[in-house]
Amino acid sequence: xxxxxxSEASINKLVGHKFPGGSYTIAxxxxxxxxxxxxxxxxxxxxxxxxALFHVPILGAGTSIAEMFxxxxxxPGASIRIESYDWEFYKPLQEERPYDVSxxxxxxxxxxxxxxxxxxxxxxxxxxxxxxxxxVARTIVTWLYRRSTQ
Amino acid sequence: MxxxxxxxxxxxxxxxxxxxxxxxxxxxxxxxYPVHWDRGVVEKMGLGRRTINQGPLGLSYMVNMLHEWMGxxxxxxxxxxxxxxxxEGDHVVARGRVNAIREENGxxxxxxxxxxxxxxxxxxxxxxxxxxxxxx
Numbered sequence: 001x002x003x004x005x006x007s008e009a010s011i012n013k014l015v016g017h018k019f020p021g022g023s024y025t026i027a028x029x030x031x032x033x034x035x036x037x038x039x040x041x042x043x044x045x046x047x048x049x050x051x052a053l054f055h056v057p058i059l060g061a062g063t064s065i066a067e068m069f070x071x072x073x074x075x076p077g078a079s080i081r082i083e084s085y086d087w088e089f090y091k092p093l094q095e096e097r098p099y100d101v102s103x104x105x106x107x108x109x110x111x112x113x114x115x116x117x118x119x120x121x122x123x124x125x126x127x128x129x130x131x132x133x134x135x136v137a138r139t140i141v142t143w144l145y146r147r148s149t150q
Numbered sequence: 151m152x153x154x155x156x157x158x159x160x161x162x163x164x165x166x167x168x169x170x171x172x173x174x175x176x177x178x179x180x181x182x183y184p185v186h187w188d189r190g191v192v193e194k195m196g197l198g199r200r201t202i203n204q205g206p207l208g209l210s211y212m213v214n215m216l217h218e219w220m221g222x223x224x225x226x227x228x229x230x231x232x233x234x235x236x237x238e239g240d241h242v243v244a245r246g247r248v249n250a251i252r253e254e255n256g257x258x259x260x261x262x263x264x265x266x267x268x269x270x271x272x273x274x275x276x277x278x279x280x281x282x283x284x285x286x
Binding site: 030033034036037038039040043044045047049050051054055058059064065066069080081082083084085086087088089092 | 164171172174178179180181182183206209210223227228229232278
């Protein structure tokens with residue numbers, strides 16, 4: 001099954017798109033379950049598992065995985081692939097500590113692969129400690145939106 | 151033991167990637183992508199009837215390796231490229247090697263190559279790099 005190819009202009013114009021921003025606090029239950037999913041024991045001293053740096057920025061910035069799919073006009077089914085993550089931790093993440101989160105699309109461009117066309121979209125999220133305003137982490141997420149038409 | 155370039159980080163073993171954990175993870179992430187919880191969708195992709203592990207979960211095995219090596223809170227930076235899918239039932243092992251040691255703001259840091267080996271497929275689904283605070 002093929003789907004209409006989104007215009008290249010509609011992809012390019014995503015650059016600079018800012019998410020609403022907001023606050024996120026990692027709950028103890030959430031960290032407990034998340035850590036268990038990784039196969040590790042609970043972390044000491046209220047530390048959150050660093051893998052929280054995937055969903056905390058997305059939800060904290062006031063968006064969702066579903067909206068990120070939709071912005072890139074993802075096709076139904078399994079059309080998204082992760083290209084890369086680049087995560088910087090200025091401080092370890094902690095449970096029950098509110099973080100201010102901002103997010104923006106920093107790159108959106110069409111690429112031609114060997115077999116198919118895809119759009120490469122890059123999102124950047126920044127976390128600050130809500131109390132001190134100190135930077136806590138930055139994450140850059142790059143996804144590939146594969147197209148069924150050339 | 152003093153850590154030097156060339157040092158191999160003790161590996162971290164995940165004997166079997168579990169579908170149940172992918173489902174819990176999908177709920178926590180609010181992840182609507184069905185390949186993580188619907189075997190039928192994966193089958194339609196021609197990839198067999200095993201769900202596909204979330205990228206962050208694959209990365210987390212390397213986090214666990216680094217934590218067991220240098221303690222929780224040791225990770226300064228992670229860069230990860232996703233080359234192949236990891237499926238439920240896969241046996242994967244996180245591995246790493248120290249490339250360089252440097253000082254920054256009074257801290258001793260190790261720049262490392264890290265990767266995930268699939269034992270049952272003899273391939274490497276994930277690879278990347280990490281900067282780790284050395285707590286020697």
